[in-house]
Amino acid sequence: MSQPDRTTPGIDRDAVNGWLTEHVDGFTGPATYQLIAGGRSNLTYLVTDAGGTRYALRRPPTGSVLASAHDMGREWKYISAMQGSGVPVARPLAFCDDHSVTGADFYVMDYVEGIVLGSEEDAENVSLEARAKASEDIADVLAALHAIDINGLDVPGSRKTSGYIQRQVERWTAQVEAVMPPETDRVRTVARMLLEDIPPQITGIAHGDFRMGNVAVNPEGKIVAVFDWELATTGDVLADLGWLISSWSQPGEEFATTRTPTGAPGFWTRDQVAQRYAEKSGNDISRLDFYVAFQRWRGACIQLGVRHRYEAGAMGDDGYDHRQLDALIDHALRNAEESLR
Structure with a gap:
């Protein structure tokens, strides 16, 4: 070669x-x-x-x-x-x-022509009306994904109707314990709280990273493609909604699970997105707070891994100041624990 x-x-x-x-x-x-x-x-x-x-x-x-x-x-x-x-x-x-x-x-x-709204700066490329349409459409597309019958599909993932959240919590806890950061005890505390109160599972396709930055929209805000299926599996579909909502910042908020455009004017609120999803999917979202807490905790685990790799020199010198992750991790763990109390 x-x-x-x-x-x-x-x-x-x-x-x-x-x-x-x-x-x-x-x-x-x-x-x-x-x-x-x-x-x-x-x-x-x-x-x-x-x-x-x-x-x-x-x-x-x-x-x-x-x-x-x-x-x-x-x-x-x-x-x-x-x-x-x-x-x-x-x-x-x-x-x-x-x-x-x-x-x-x-x-x-x-190749799909479209606009990826990964940040508030990207949101400036579309109108306020398109931002509202994108908010509506992302809830509709997620509901459509979760309505797919997984039986007979040739896709990776367990067909078990329970245990997805437990497996995720155990996996991410083990990854954090492998490097033992100062926040390990806090991670374990939230993990125990999650394992004590897991809601009944709604089984379907879980994208794994479903958020505004992983879709492309046309100039009117309609979603034309969903990207980045590398984490997709079959599991509890409400984990996807939890990730979408935990990453959905609102104007004036400082923290979100990941970078997001939704702090810019024109996007729907988290509640509007969640209610639209519930209407289109028919799924019971009364335990949504649990899934948001789970995803904030998972996001903290991911960020702990990224910080560790930077501290170990495995990420090279790409100009990113990994110390800013400290505040994000603290906020995510604190928010998750408070939500589960």
Whole structure:
């Protein structure tokens, strides 16, 4: 295998051009490759072939990564299963598990033109009316996802009708205990509180990272694609709603579970989004506070892992000041504990 193109990390242009020519109908090489989303998650490239047709290519991060954390086969199976479901996703075109091509599994899908609202700055690209429409549509799309009958679907995940939250709590507690940060006792305290009062499970497809920053909208605010299926599984669907609501900041708030555009004017409130989801899905959300607390706690566990990797030097020097995570972790753990009392 030749070395990946230096201007496009993770892509061996000659080998990928050849593979796409053989496996993607209508592809005309050579193509250009532009990294459009990267960082600590899977990498997304805009691929433009010689005829001007655009595609999106996804592969794991370069360097040392856990295969289970960046499972391209999982993503491929879920977006394939979403075809015709009412959940908008890009059309999958071809999957490659031959690492001699460019060093890792990857897949190719149609490129979907849209606007990703990942921050308040991004929200400036759409009108106030489009922000309201996006708020409505994200609740509707999540309800559509959770309405899919998982029986007969060829997707990874347990078909068990209970135990999802317990498994998640045990998994994340163990990951924190593996590095023993100063907040370990607080993590354990909230974990015990969660395990003592788990609601009955509503089983379906759980996206795992469903939030405004993982969808694309058109200029009117309608969702045209849901991205980043690397954490998708079958489990308790209300965990998705908990994550969406915990990451939904409102104007004037300082903290959210993850970066969000919803603090800008025009977006619905958390309550409006949750009620819309309840109306469209028919699911009982009377225990939503539990799921929001769980996701704030899970978000803190994730941030503890990120902070540890920075402190250990495993993340390199990318200019990010990881010390700002201290306040986010403290707020998330405190909020989760107060909600569960």
